[in-house]
Amino acid sequence: MAAGKRPTLAMVADAAGVSLPTASKVLNGRGDVSAETRARVEKVLREFGYVPQMGRRVVAPARVVDLVFDDLVSPYSLELLRGVTEAGAEAGVDVVVSRLPDAEHRGPLTPENTWAQRLKSSGREGLIVVTSELSLAQVEGFARAGLALVVIDPLNLPRVEVTSVGATNWLGGVAATEHLLGLGHRRIGFAGGPVQASCSQARLGGYRAALDSASVRPDPELVLHGAFHYRDGLEMGSRLLALPDPPTAVFAASDATALGVMEAIRRQGLRVPEDLSVVGFDDTVMASVATPALTTVRQPLEDMGRVALRTLLRLIAGETLDSHHVELATNLVVRGSTAHVRGG
Template structure:
């Protein structure tokens, strides 16, 4: 029986046969010079073997994917670390990226008929969207789906639906590790300076903190837990309130580097020495931690890797590949510097 007509090859099948990304195939077809010679030869061989022919029968320019990355706070050290990972990955995969801030009207509430963020992105030929540490409503997520815009969220403050694709860190494990480090140093009155109460990453760090206390047989004291925005001003306010307690903490686990720096300033204003009188540990390991006085002990998030993974995940969504998981968590790590030390003797403060 004669074989049926051969199925037309697509860019995706060429990319799979050559073992490269879709943007790399696009670069070869468009005659771009930024492709290694060996890689170019692989792609050209796959094009010949699969008898690839553009749908109109002649070579056309295939534009690279264009994606948006949106931050709540574009100039924070956290954002800059994530952005570096994103730009490294987009350069590797030949993706063009537009960087911006969360639209004010969008961050204030659900999408309205007058404010069609998703439609605006689609009309500007965006292929997908990465959102960093922002709060999204269910209506916003649904609007991206309706517009056919793949979405990946990095370190989400909330997940309005379980199927939203996200990249984060092991926040709960990081919370345990931070608190256990302070417990090993002899601290028992350990405070938690958290982020917004509804932020899932902050809640996970808080739960890790509580689990470590329970495992060590240390009673949880709700008076030692305070919440605010991830930033120096709120960290300063939280530090002031904690250190004004009749029985202040001897150590503070802050849910971000910027929050920790605010706590350090609150201690300085009270004449407390760090770490002799108060130990402080942060979460992120941005350049703030390394430049702090004293240098900050932290739970390191692999922020650049989170950016790279988000790009790779978004590219899979754009090309229709199946994801192994909708949620990826990268491992955190304790980095000990000079802001933590043994608990002060009873009555020494």
């Protein structure tokens, strides 16, 4: 440091290898900094002889994290948003919400290094990414930029160290299928999510396990995949009903998909649940206001958002997590869209 030049907090942060908000937190005695980071910053403060300007209160810059969605208009996203922002308010952290520019095409997030550096230069400490596809290059770009990362319901996990928050999707798939089996259904369709989505694959695994446990041979024609959207549910429902031997019930991998399936049933002049039963997954507000109200597997979306934000803050503070993957419990909510198989 040049002689006579007054040290600034930005210079201290740069010498300590931390962000300006982190250096400010140490200076202000905030507790959400790891012991190792705190010791390093305090050492540089002493070496630089840093003294805050007299008469000025040192105020820590606002802590900011990004919350990135592939779809901002779905009830699923809104419930997660509520959980993340409520936890952020409790922790004194601002949450900036954005949408992926290529979400409509379900492509990987881009660009890698430019995006990471832009977030870092704008003072972001980390980001939460929801139901999106991440490349290994992007994950490594976040790590190089010193950005903590948590994903919710990821379509993929480029490496096992990526921290994720989800629900017990396999058990939810088992519960949904066992409910339909218990009502006498044996031809049960599966209107799933994207093939590459780990949550959809887990729900499919639960569906298959429940059929196997009941000694029901799965029919590959009854298993379809699409996006977690109403229009995809409508298309899959139409295909299932067009089969020579259509199902008597459908387990859809999301509420939005289930509502699309229900519309396909109506367009065929059939009724839910008299002619076909339908089960969804999520228990968003759409499930309770549908006609008939949708039987669905509830995943605690608001709690998932809260856990994701709190986990991100732990990573930012340099804490060691007990597990990189957290799953919250699901449970079946029975409403009016399911009934005993006709003639059963």
